[in-house]
Amino acid sequence: xxxxxxxxxxxxxxxxxxxxxxxxxxxxxxxxxxxxxxxxxxxxxxxxxxxxxxxxxxxxxxxxxxxxxxxxxxxxxxxxxxxxxxxxxxxxxxxxxxxxxxxxxxxxxxxxxxxxxxxxxxxxxxxxxxxxxxxxxxxxxxxxxxxxxxxxxxxxxxxxxxxxxxxxxxxxxxxxxxxxxxxxxxxxxxxxxxxxxxxxxxxxxxxxxxxxxxxxxxxxxxxxxxx
Numbered sequence: 001x002x003x004x005x006x007x008x009x010x011x012x013x014x015x016x017x018x019x020x021x022x023x024x025x026x027x028x029x030x031x032x033x034x035x036x037x038x039x040x041x042x043x044x045x046x047x048x049x050x051x052x053x054x055x056x057x058x059x060x061x062x063x064x065x066x067x068x069x070x071x072x073x074x075x076x077x078x079x080x081x082x083x084x085x086x087x088x089x090x091x092x093x094x095x096x097x098x099x100x101x102x103x104x105x106x107x108x109x110x111x112x113x114x115x116x117x118x119x120x121x122x123x124x125x126x127x128x129x130x131x132x133x134x135x136x137x138x139x140x141x142x143x144x145x146x147x148x149x150x151x152x153x154x155x156x157x158x159x160x161x162x163x164x165x166x167x168x169x170x171x172x173x174x175x176x177x178x179x180x181x182x183x184x185x186x187x188x189x190x191x192x193x194x195x196x197x198x199x200x201x202x203x204x205x206x207x208x209x210x211x212x213x214x215x216x217x218x219x220x221x222x223x224x225x226x227x
Contacts (some may be wrong), residue, residue, distance in 0.1 A: 100132070
């Protein structure tokens with residue numbers, strides 16, 4: 001038992017050391033990066049402006065922070081859409097946020113919208129103007145949603161789901177519904193709920209639909225099961 005505890009303590013210390021090293025690398029990358037090029041292939045393909053991010057070489061940098069807004073990692077997005085986190089870096093509980101606070105530190109007006117990826121939430125902010133938070137992965141969504149509820153106990157929160165109906169199991173919808181239920185949030189979906197028509201194509205998120213439709217779907221977010 002003692003040996004097992006010592007081994008676990010060593011593994012934990014090694015993990016934390018790697019995460020701290022990655023955090024230092026993330027800070028260096030972020031400080032050395034320039035403004036994101038609005039004509040970057042990824043942004044142009046998604047039709048997104050370059051807000052809340054920077055660029056290093058041909059990679060867009062999406063800052064990933066914890067609830068105290070300490071930078072721990074960056075997601076690098078390349079022109080072909082490839083996405084990479086820093087090796088050994090922390091990802092759990094981290095998020096990208098834009099427009100959640102005003103310049104004086106007070107929460108911005110209106111609801112806060114929480115979803116999976118940077119492009120999805122950037123599309124929501126562009127279309128609806130609300131503060132947004134990207135959990136950066138499906139498995140991280142509920143953790144980040146709970147953190148947002150602690151930060152904003154009385155604010156209207158909306159979870160913007162990815163619709164993965166092309167998969168045998170609609171992971172995007174399932175994790176979004178769980179996250180919304182866990183914090184008493186509203187749920188918005190990029191496609192109407194109902195009997196799903198399976199598709200061989202990729203799923204749909206809010207970056208895949210027209211801005212006017214994004215704004216309308218967010219404005220009509222409903223309780224879980226009635227989005």
